[in-house]
Amino acid sequence: MLRVLLSAQNSPTRLSGLLLIPPVQPCCLGPSKWGDCPLGGGPSTGHVQGLQRLLEQARSPGELLRWLGQNPTKVRTHHYPVALRRLGQLLGSRPRPPPVEQATLQDLSQLIIRNCPSFDMHTIHVCLHLAVLLGFPSDGPLVRALEREGRLRLPPKPPPPLSSLLRGGQRLEAALSCPRFLRYPRQHLISSLAETRPEELTPHVMVLLAQHLARHRLREPQLLEAIARFLVVQENQLSSKVVQKLVLPFGRLNYLPLEQQFMPCLERILAREAGVAPLATVNILMSLCQLRCLPFRALHFVFSPGFINYISGTPHALIVRRYLSLLDTAVELELPGYRGPRLPRRQQVPIFPQPLITDRARCKYSHKDIVAEGLRQLLGEEKYRQDLTVPPGYCTDFLLCVGSSGAVLPVRTQDPFLPYPPRSCPQGQAASSPTTRDPAQRVVLVLRERWHFCRDGRVLLGSRALRERHLGLMGYQLLPLPFEELESQRGLPQLKNYLRQKLQALGLRWGPEGG
Numbered sequence: 001m002l003r004v005l006l007s008a009q010n011s012p013t014r015l016s017g018l019l020l021i022p023p024v025q026p027c028c029l030g031p032s033k034w035g036d037c038p039l040g041g042g043p044s045t046g047h048v049q050g051l052q053r054l055l056e057q058a059r060s061p062g063e064l065l066r067w068l069g070q071n072p073t074k075v076r077t078h079h080y081p082v083a084l085r086r087l088g089q090l091l092g093s094r095p096r097p098p099p100v101e102q103a104t105l106q107d108l109s110q111l112i113i114r115n116c117p118s119f120d121m122h123t124i125h126v127c128l129h130l131a132v133l134l135g136f137p138s139d140g141p142l143v144r145a146l147e148r149e150g151r152l153r154l155p156p157k158p159p160p161p162l163s164s165l166l167r168g169g170q171r172l173e174a175a176l177s178c179p180r181f182l183r184y185p186r187q188h189l190i191s192s193l194a195e196t197r198p199e200e201l202t203p204h205v206m207v208l209l210a211q212h213l214a215r216h217r218l219r220e221p222q223l224l225e226a227i228a229r230f231l232v233v234q235e236n237q238l239s240s241k242v243v244q245k246l247v248l249p250f251g252r253l254n255y256l257p258l259e260q261q262f263m264p265c266l267e268r269i270l271a272r273e274a275g276v277a278p279l280a281t282v283n284i285l286m287s288l289c290q291l292r293c294l295p296f297r298a299l300h301f302v303f304s305p306g307f308i309n310y311i312s313g314t315p316h317a318l319i320v321r322r323y324l325s326l327l328d329t330a331v332e333l334e335l336p337g338y339r340g341p342r343l344p345r346r347q348q349v350p351i352f353p354q355p356l357i358t359d360r361a362r363c364k365y366s367h368k369d370i371v372a373e374g375l376r377q378l379l380g381e382e383k384y385r386q387d388l389t390v391p392p393g394y395c396t397d398f399l400l401c402v403g404s405s406g407a408v409l410p411v412r413t414q415d416p417f418l419p420y421p422p423r424s425c426p427q428g429q430a431a432s433s434p435t436t437r438d439p440a441q442r443v444v445l446v447l448r449e450r451w452h453f454c455r456d457g458r459v460l461l462g463s464r465a466l467r468e469r470h471l472g473l474m475g476y477q478l479l480p481l482p483f484e485e486l487e488s489q490r491g492l493p494q495l496k497n498y499l500r501q502k503l504q505a506l507g508l509r510w511g512p513e514g515g
Contacts, residue, residue: 050074051074052079055079055083058083061087061105064083064086064087064090064108065104065111068080068108077115077120078123080115080119081127081130083108084130085130087108087134088130088133088134091134113141116146120153121153124150125150127146131146173202173208189220203234203242206227206230207245209226209227210227210247211248213249213253214252216455217451217455217461218253219254219455224250224255225259227246227250228258231243231246231262231265235269238269239273239276239280240270240276240277240280240281240284243273244284244287247283247287247288248283251291253459253462254459254462254465255291256291269284270297270298274307278310278314279311279314279319281298282320282327285298285299285323285327286323286326289326289466291462294330296335299331299340302324303340303341308343308344321348322349322350325343325351328348330470333470333473333474334469334473349393350392350393351394352394352395365449367481367487370495371398371447372398374496378500380510382411383408383409383411384408385411385416390417390471391417392420394467396446397444397445397446397447398445399411399445400444401416401440401441401442405509406507406508407508407510408503408509414440442477443476443477443508444476446479446481447481447486448481448483452464452483479502485498
């Protein structure tokens with residue numbers, strides 16, 4: 001259409017065509033950045049309409065330019081088409097129109113160019129049409145500026161589907177690298193992987209896939225099994241720094257693959273690479289710890305004096321010591337048959353001395369505050385502790401001390417900590433019967449928020465399952481509070497009744513009758 005308009009420049013009737021264009025009304029051009037007033041008034045409505053009348057009655061191009069230049073606060077986007085139309089009428093209303101100074105046209109052109117970024121689409125089209133009929137060159141700055149602004153306002157063309165441009169690994173990599181990938185349905189990712197030939201899969205693509213699953217808590221067995229098979233097939237070509245990223249989603253999503261060579265493969269990689277990348281080695285063991293699959297040989301290596309002395313002088317010494325402390329706790333609680341070296345007590349540090357980062361980041365969505373208020377009104381402030389870190393460094397949500405009769409005791413009168421390492425008892429007894437020689441039991445109320453689970457909402461994340469497992473093995477009695485139940489409580493009275501029922505189901509008593 002623009003080319004048709006531009007071809008009209010050489011037409012002898014172009015100026016007469018301007019006379020056939022109806023006057024431009026401000027109300028039909030739509031809102032703009034210039035703050036056009038709506039119909040019905042406003043303080044500046046009279047000034048705006050007054051300027052339009054002055055432009056429509058201008059007697060020369062110079063007067064048009066003067067009205068526009070001297071009233072910048074009153075000029076609106078629809079005034080520019082009015083000025084161009086009046087200019088055409090001035091030039092075409094006489095048999096021999098007087099010559100117009102080139103400087104006047106240039107000044108008017110520059111004025112429109114400066115302000116056209118604020119024009120709406122209709123104003124741009126009207127100005128472009130008038131500029132062409134007035135004879136402004138098609139390759140001149142005014143027409144180019146208006147055309148450019150018009151193109152910027154066109155809706156973007158939808159990108160072509162990935163399948164038409166990319167194949168196999170490239171398609172999968174492009175999808176995983178897209179920041180808006182969460183909008184893709186999971187089946188899209190699965191189908192992309194299914195269409196990829198094995199030789200097209202690269203470590204980079206599989207790392208992207210593993211990171212995506214871990215980051216978004218997507219426990220997709222078909223995709224996790226594909227990563228496990230890739231790791232087994234490419235064992236000799238993968239370094240431990242790549243392996244730690246491939247193994248991450250298995251521990252985080254609490255998923256042990258069906259691939260039978262998965263664990264033997266990892267044990268061989270750890271034996272080969274343990275001394276090359278200490279931090280990667282510990283990261284791999286952390287993922288395996290969440291899966292309860294710690295290989296003894298690798299534990300012998302990371303607990304050896306040489307390894308501990310080596311990591312002490314590295315920049316990541318503190319985080320490695322924290323991970324080693326967690327591994328030592330797992331050995332103490334879950335591996336009674338281990339007889340190798342252990343982490344020296346002087347090297348041990350609290351595992352998770354504060355609430356986890358995800359809980360701190362989502363505190364405004366957490367139920368912790370309202371549960372704390374419910375416990376305060378139900379039990380009293382002296383009968384529970386919030387966010388207490390118990391040895392060897394697990395942060396508890398809420399902890400109660402309970403006497404042998406079931407009465408909830410004031411925490412200040414009791415040692416809230418159970419001994420660690422726990423007193424010797426048959427393996428598994430602590431988890432099922434947490435009572436010890438200490439007459440007071442410790443009950444831990446565990447918040448299970450929505451983000452503590454994989455995306456399907458049924459399987460606890462590996463770190464959460466590990467914490468609950470270890471607290472139970474240390475002798476703490478756990479009382480889970482699932483997010484589905486918490487979300488169904490409407491207001492504090494319902495929540496207090498819910499907590500009362502939960503505590504009474506454990507045989508707990510409080511108040512005057514409970515002591």
